[in-house]
Amino acid sequence: MSAEDPRMHLLQAAQSLAECEFLLRQFSDAPAIPELTAEARRRCDRAEQRPHGDAETAATLAILRATAATFDLRHVAVSAVRCDFDDEDGTLLDGLGKYDGDGVSRPLAEEAVRTTEAAVDADPHDALMPLYLGHARTWTGDRDAATAAYREALRRAPGDGCARSALTYLQAPAGRKPRSEGNERSHPGHAFALLRSAHWINNNEWEDALVLFPSVADVRTHLATVLDPGPGDSRPGLLTGEDLDDEGAELTLHLHRPGRPVATYDLNARLPETAEATTVDWTGIPLDEPLDPPLPPGRPLRLHSRVCFPATRT
Incomplete structure (x- = not known):
C-alpha cells in the first residue's frame, strides 16, 4: 500500500x-x-x-x-x-x-x-x-x-x-437487556478479526484495548511484535507473561464472519505456563481462512460497548 x-x-x-x-x-x-x-x-x-x-x-x-x-x-x-x-x-x-x-x-x-x-x-x-x-x-x-x-x-x-x-x-424505556453474549452473532456486513488485550499499564492504570484486523494472520504478525520474546529483548512496551498473569488480564481473539456466530479464542490460555518467552499456540485457529467481505480500511466499529479502530499497518 x-x-x-x-x-x-x-x-x-x-x-x-x-x-x-x-x-x-x-x-x-x-x-x-x-x-x-x-x-x-x-x-x-x-x-x-x-x-x-x-x-x-x-x-x-x-x-x-x-x-x-x-x-x-x-x-x-x-x-x-x-x-x-x-x-x-x-x-x-x-x-x-x-x-x-x-x-x-x-x-x-x-x-x-x-x-x-x-x-x-x-x-x-x-x-x-x-x-x-x-x-x-x-x-x-x-x-x-x-x-x-x-x-x-x-x-x-x-x-x-x-x-x-x-x-x-433521558427517562426513555430501553427494553430488556440481553441475558448474555454467549450466542453473539457476527457483524452482519463485514468479516474481521478483533483482538482484545486487557492488562495493567502500571500500578494505577488499566488498559483494555480492542483492535481490528483484516485477518488472523495479521493478528499473529502483530502479536509477534508486541509479545515479549524472552531474555535479551529490552524494547519498551512489550507485553509480558507477567502482564497477562494479572487478575482479569485478557488476550482474546474474536472472529466475525457475517451469518455465523462470533468465534472466540482465549489466546492467554494458549501461552506457555513455564517458558520464558511469550508465544501463542495457534493450533486449531484458522490462520489462512479469508475473511470476506473485508472491513474497509480505516473503518471504526462499535463493539463490546466500545469504539474499536483498525490496526494502522498490517
Whole structure:
C-alpha cells in the first residue's frame, strides 16, 4: 500500500483517532486531542483528493469525520465546560444551554450533529454513528432526537451499555437487556478479526484495548511484535507473561464472519505456563481462512460497548 494510496490515509486518520480515544478515556482534558483530530481531518482530506470512487470509502470518510467532530465536542465539554461526556454514560441533557454560558462548545456541537447525521446510515449495521448522534443531540438539548438516536444504536447493538445508560438518563424505556453474549452473532456486513488485550499499564492504570484486523494472520504478525520474546529483548512496551498473569488480564481473539456466530479464542490460555518467552499456540485457529467481505480500511466499529479502530499497518 503506497503512501498516497487513499486507504493508507484512512488508516492513518483512524490511528490518530484511536490515540485520541485512548486519551479521552484516560486523560479526558489532554491538550493533544485537538491536534490529533486535526490530523485525522487532514488525512481524510488527502484520501478524498485521491481517486477512489467506491461507496465504502465514502462511508468510511463520513464516519471518520463524524468521529473527529464528536471527539472535539467531548474534549471541550470536559476540559472547558467541565461537564461529564464519555462513552460509558453519555453526557448531560442541554449541557450547551445550561452549563456553557460562553457558548464555546456551540460550533463543535453543530458540527457533531451535522456530521453524525450525515454518517448515521453509512454503515447501517454499526451502532457507532447513532450513538454519537445521540451524544450530540443530548448536549444540544434535543431530548426526542437523542432518544431516537440512542434507540437506533441499541437496535443495532442490543448489549451496548452506553446507549442503554443514556436512555435511562433521558427517562426513555430501553427494553430488556440481553441475558448474555454467549450466542453473539457476527457483524452482519463485514468479516474481521478483533483482538482484545486487557492488562495493567502500571500500578494505577488499566488498559483494555480492542483492535481490528483484516485477518488472523495479521493478528499473529502483530502479536509477534508486541509479545515479549524472552531474555535479551529490552524494547519498551512489550507485553509480558507477567502482564497477562494479572487478575482479569485478557488476550482474546474474536472472529466475525457475517451469518455465523462470533468465534472466540482465549489466546492467554494458549501461552506457555513455564517458558520464558511469550508465544501463542495457534493450533486449531484458522490462520489462512479469508475473511470476506473485508472491513474497509480505516473503518471504526462499535463493539463490546466500545469504539474499536483498525490496526494502522498490517
